[in-house]
């Protein structure tokens with residue numbers, strides 16, 4: 435076997451589990467990796483042109499390859515299980531959440547006894563106990579708690595996140611790790627990012643080679659701002675089944691308190707959904723609206739056990755399996771190129787397309803970002819642009835500028851005392867603030883670990 439003693443010297447975690455080859459101390463038994471070897475030790479019509487079948491690849495997979503899974507929720511459980519069963523042993527997992535009882539229907543590494551414990555810890559324990567030789571290291575933390583040196587140690591990063599902000603931050607972190615020499619990207623500084631996402635019965639998996647292929651921010655328009663129906667429509671002029679559902683969720687639930695005072699609507703609780711579904715059907719009937727279904731009532735973002743999770747988990751993994759850090763030998767298959775959508779809302783539909791890089795992407799292009807405003811524009815308008823522009827979509831941008839050799843905060847929202855002090859600037863014009871044409875503005879935001887530099891172009 436090409437696997438040297440991987441876990442020798444370690445305490446076996448699965449005492450009592452009879453495994454052939456246990457005496458070898460490697461946690462391996464005859465034929466354990468036969469299926470994986472078929473991919474790594476044979477040529478094939480779909481292998482990468484540079485791929486050379488070799489018995490050494492398995493050793494890399496088992497001993498060297500270090501992978502980070504972000505998120506130990508619905509998608510994360512699938513990812514961890516699949517990675518560990520595929521032979522990856524050095525896995526880290528980050529998740530800042532604890533287990534809620536409503537997670538148990540789909541986050542299958544958790545049991546009722548685990549409610550209240552950190553997801554990362556429980557998921558790691560489960561996989562480590564179940565899969566001989568696997569060493570999952572949990573981090574009950576936020577991704578923002580780690581710095582470049584932490585992220586740099588991984589060969590691949592797989593994301594199963596439910597937040598666009600966290601995705602963008604992670605994307606920005608991997609871009610910040612890139613090194614360029616004379617403007618040429620050093621391929622060894624690339625850490626591939628595989629990003630999976632699910633929403634209701636839809637999902638996607640994509641492969642991002644930072645600095646080479648489209649990044650999260652290149653395709654930010656794919657994340658449309660959340661649609662909010664006008665309250666007056668919901669309350670008095672419903673036309674769509676969604677209007678009826680929203681009416682029950684937003685107005686009737688707090689009024690009727692069907693499950694007691696102060697009980698919030700839980701999208702994972704079937705009794706809650708059933709109640710909303712029935713009331714929404716009644717309202718729809720009153721207005722001759724059709725199309726209120728249980729599925730629609732469950733709504734976006736409220737996951738149930740659906741094929742999507744498992745499928746997206748697998749698809750993300752297929753992508754993972756096909757790539758590796760470009761320099762490594764684990765490069766068996768041509769990677770997913772590069773964005774796969776999956777939808778089983780009504781039947782099943784899947785499609786792959788190549789998301790293109792955006793020439794002036796604010797995250798990955800290295801092209802200075804221009805801000806064009808007349809000198810009479812107020813700082814408020816700049817702020818509005820940064821948050822509402824479809825390709826920027828910042829959340830609470832903090833703007834600083836160097837004026838007369840001094841670093842000056844023009845506006846900062848996240849610290850109350852500074853917000854109060856800088857608020858008057860919002861009503862001042864750019865001219866009044868002393869900003870001139872060509873002035874650089876540094877903008878910090880939760881969507882990126884790095885400050886984004888903008889060049890102010892004053893139009894006359």
Ligand SMILES: [Zn+2]
Nearest residue numbers: 649652795798
């Ligand atoms: Zn980009």
